[in-house]
Amino acid sequence: MFSKTPIELLVKDFSNIYNKCQSAYDLVSSRRFNESLAILTTAEAYAIAEKAYVRCDTFPELQTKEVEEFINAFDVFYFELKQVLFHTNDDLDSLKNRLKYMSQTYETVNASFNLL
Numbered sequence: 001m002f003s004k005t006p007i008e009l010l011v012k013d014f015s016n017i018y019n020k021c022q023s024a025y026d027l028v029s030s031r032r033f034n035e036s037l038a039i040l041t042t043a044e045a046y047a048i049a050e051k052a053y054v055r056c057d058t059f060p061e062l063q064t065k066e067v068e069e070f071i072n073a074f075d076v077f078y079f080e081l082k083q084v085l086f087h088t089n090d091d092l093d094s095l096k097n098r099l100k101y102m103s104q105t106y107e108t109v110n111a112s113f114n115l116l
Contacts, residue, residue, distance in 0.1 A: 006058075007115075010056065010059075011113065013048055014106055015106070016045075016048050017074055020044050021045050021074070021081070021102060022099065024038055024042045025081070025095060027041060028095070029092050035085065042081055045074075045078070049071075049074055064112060066105070066108050066109045066111075067109055069108065070102065070106055070109050073098070073101050073102040074102055076098055077102050080094060
């Protein structure tokens with residue numbers, strides 16, 4: 001039924017997660033951001049991440065240190081993003097650094113699966 005492998009689907013999920021996180025960062029770093037849109041975008045990223053987690057649990061070939069590192073990078077970014085959204089901590093520089101690190105780990109995942 002599906003022509004894509006679990007690896008290809010996971011990498012696509014990770015790409016979508018990263019893109020949603022980039023969009024959420026862009027929203028919250030603007031001067032007067034639309035909080036509802038930022039929360040919706042964040043929720044979309046989390047929903048995709050949950051799907052990716054299930055995919056990783058289902059297919060042992062996806063359970064690599066590179067995949068784990070991306071997931072951990074997302075978890076840290078997501079935690080900090082929630083703090084910014086709910087005004088607990090507005091450290092946008094730290095959030096941007098977390099996003100950069102997520103990008104790096106995404107590239108590492110691609111390289112580990114020879115998808116560059």
